[in-house]
Every structure is written in C-alpha cells, then in structure tokens.
Amino acid sequence: MNQKNQITKVAVVQDSPVFFNKDATIDKVISLIKKASDAEAKLVLFPEAFISGYPDWVWTLQPSNKKVMSEMYSALYNSAISANDDSIKLLCNTAKENNIYLVIGASEKNSEASNATLFNSMVYINNQGELLGIHRKLIPTGGERLMWGQGDGTTLHSFDTPFGKIGGLICWENYMPLSRVAMYNQAVQIFLAPTWDSSEGWHNAMKHIALEGGMYVLSATQALKKDEIPDSCEFKNLYAEDREWINKGNSCIINPKGQVIAEPLKAEQGILYADIDLAEIPNQKWLFDSAGHYARPDVFNFSVNK
Secondary structure: OOOOOOEEEEEEEEOOOOOOOHHHHHHHHHHHHHHHHHOOOOEEEOOOOOEOOOOHHHHOOOOOOHHHHHHHHHHHHHOOEOOOOHHHHHHHHHHHHOOOEEEEEEEEEOOOOOOOOEEEEEEEEOOOOOEEEEEEOOOOOHHHHHOOOOOOHHHOOEEEEOOEEEEEOOHHHHHOHHHHHHHHOOOOOEEEEEEOOOOHHHHHHHHHHHHHHOOEEEEEEOEEEHHHOOOOOHHHHHOOOOOOEEEEEOOEEEOOOOOEEEOOOEOOOEEEEEEEEOOHHHHHHOOOOOOOOOOOOOOOOOOOOO
8 A cells, every 4th residue: 555755854953053143043943044044954943942051050059059040040040032033033933944854852931920930941933934833841950940931731832843743842841751641642643842951861762652652753962062151151160171061962863663864963063963754653543543543531531721
C-alpha cells in the first residue's frame, strides 16, 4: 500500500542569545530563521529562555543575596517579551517572510495583569505570521522559582500545521507524566522540547518520550560560552576561571521509534536538520498507542483543569 508523501524538513537551533539584550537577540534569531529557511526547513525550534538568556545565576548565587537577585531579575525583566510587543510582531513578520513555523523559548511578562511577573514560556508562530499561542511552564525547577511564576492548564496548547500537529513542554515539565499525557491526548505528532538541560539523562528521556508518545521529538538546548555572559554579571565570577562552556548543548531530533536521526551537537553552536515522515507514526502506534488502545479509560480517569 502506497502512503502519501508526508516528509518535512525540520530544524533545531543550538546557539546562545545576546545576554540581556532583547533587540540584539531578536536580530540574531531573525538571522538564524533565515538560515533555516534557506535550508528548506518548514519548522524551526529555539531553546528554552532564548529571549534573552537563561538565569543560570539561580544555581550559583545565594537566594539571600537580595541586592544581586533583584538586579538580575530587573535585567531579565528588561530583556523579556510581551504577547503583543514589537519583538513578537517582528518575529511574526520574519516567519511569514521565510514561510516557516517558529517556536522559541522566552521570558514573558504577564501583560494581561501586573506586567511585572515573568513566565518561562514558549511562543508559537505560524508561517502566515500569526501568533498561534504561548505556553507557560507549569512549574519552574528549583531555583528558577526565584525568577519565574507558575503557568496553568490553559496554555497546554497544540496546533495543526500542514506537516502535522505540533505541541510541547519546557525542560523538566517533560518529566511530569501527566503533562505528557495531556499532550499525547491532543494527538501531537511533532513534540517540541526547548530546554537548558544538556545531560545524558535528558537525552535518554527524549528517546523515552518519543517511544511513549509515538511521535517525533525535537529537543533544543542553548550552547553558551562563559565569555558570552557580560562581565557586569556578578555571578559570572563564581564559575571556574578556566571554564569555557556554561552549557555545551546536546540538542537532538528523535523519531517515533526512539532512534536519534540528528545526532546531538556538543560544545558547538549550529543548527540540526532532519527529514521527518509522518507515515512512521502509525507504523509505531499500531503496537503501542498511549492515548489510544493502551489508554484504558475504563481503568484510568484523566482531565486537565483549563
């Protein structure tokens, strides 16, 4: 039986933002989008908190150092985005001009309320330049809670595209079994996992999620060098003097069988590409479908509080 050709090229960016500089970071994002589009990618994923820097200081500074913590929060806030600001409009225009779907991690202000709390968010934009939605990380991990608020169930989004349904979770949200179930139940075919985690444990988890969900998994991690952090950031001095990489990356693309089809980049900045074929999904799910014949709704109840 011949199946319709459903092959699409996708891209995963492994790079660094221009720390605490939203405008310069957006310029860099635009350049990377154009590069991915020139390579004929139809979807490009950027890492967690790419706009405009991951707050790695929460793992090095003492929380009781309120002066520095406040300064760092202000810097993160000043380089964050809002749902309808000019940065989003510029990214929307760029996605349209390059006929590409864009998903990118960012610190996002709660513009619907105080405009002063930040969320760890992933922004979805389609190839028509439309903002599809923003997902806010349900629970920041450990020290991240000093910088980011908690999201809620209203932003557990998925979106139909010409090349399959996309959706995803941010970093260690992916370790929350019920968060994954919420996405599986939306029939996600291309699962997006922007992260800061570059560990082998994370890489192995991505293989498991691809198998569990019977879907393609794209994982995007920042690759950040110490000299890319501004000298004005006090926490920079807490790293070892000879340390070159703060985060070495380890981004990857995995098929529904849990096989790596774009090998991880390590200690390197660049873009990963892979061709994905949706025909592989039913080939995998006939045997195991976690949201289908393996769901057992007669045994288990599941709901999401929207």
